[in-house]
Amino acid sequence: MAHLTQRLFQPLNIAVLTISDTRTFETDTSGQTLVDLLQTAGHVLVDRGLVRDDIYQIRAKVSEWIADPQVQVVLMTGGTGFTARDNTPQAVAPLLDKQVDGFGELFRQVSLAEIGMSTLQSRALAGMSNGVLVCCLPGSPGACRTGWEKILASQLDSRTGPCNFTPHLKAQAGVAPVACETRS
Numbered sequence: 001m002a003h004l005t006q007r008l009f010q011p012l013n014i015a016v017l018t019i020s021d022t023r024t025f026e027t028d029t030s031g032q033t034l035v036d037l038l039q040t041a042g043h044v045l046v047d048r049g050l051v052r053d054d055i056y057q058i059r060a061k062v063s064e065w066i067a068d069p070q071v072q073v074v075l076m077t078g079g080t081g082f083t084a085r086d087n088t089p090q091a092v093a094p095l096l097d098k099q100v101d102g103f104g105e106l107f108r109q110v111s112l113a114e115i116g117m118s119t120l121q122s123r124a125l126a127g128m129s130n131g132v133l134v135c136c137l138p139g140s141p142g143a144c145r146t147g148w149e150k151i152l153a154s155q156l157d158s159r160t161g162p163c164n165f166t167p168h169l170k171a172q173a174g175v176a177p178v179a180c181e182t183r184s
Contacts, residue, residue: 010158015047019078030077033141037148058091072169078139096127110150131170
């Protein structure tokens with residue numbers, strides 16, 4: 001595994017969006033959990049937003065960030081359940097160029113030990129759009145922590161091999177992406 005130690009960490013520009021009809025920035029513990037985790041890992045918070053659980057407000061904010069040349073990753077929390085006001089998956093899916101099918105599957109798998117069969121009610125999803133990785137997580141701090149620690153921390157780390165998402169993201173000015181190694 002010597003090849004892993006030869007790579008340099010590449011901090012990513014990440015935006016965090018909370019979807020909620022009731023939270024404010026002061027009461028948004030899920031969004032703050034994501035902010036704390038990404039900054040502790042060495043990434044850069046480039047923007048943070050909070051919108052109501054409305055398909056068009058969600059799409060407008062995510063579209064803005066997908067078009068922003070500085071944003072490489074959008075982390076979203078909230079609106080992934082089954083209530084009438086949970087609209088995140090249907091808001092985001094049409095904006096994606098490619099879905100990362102394994103993200104939702106893996107999130108539910110790693111959540112099983114923590115919340116049991118309730119994991120079935122998570123519609124977590126991710127995809128790529130215009131060189132931006134968009135990840136939709138449930139709206140609890142525990143779900144955000146699980147998603148970050150079990151999936152995102154390594155996949156957003158340029159030192160993770162054989163592959164991570166870094167080479168698929170928009171390049172930052174002056175920073176060359178790290179190539180993904182493949183196994184034969």
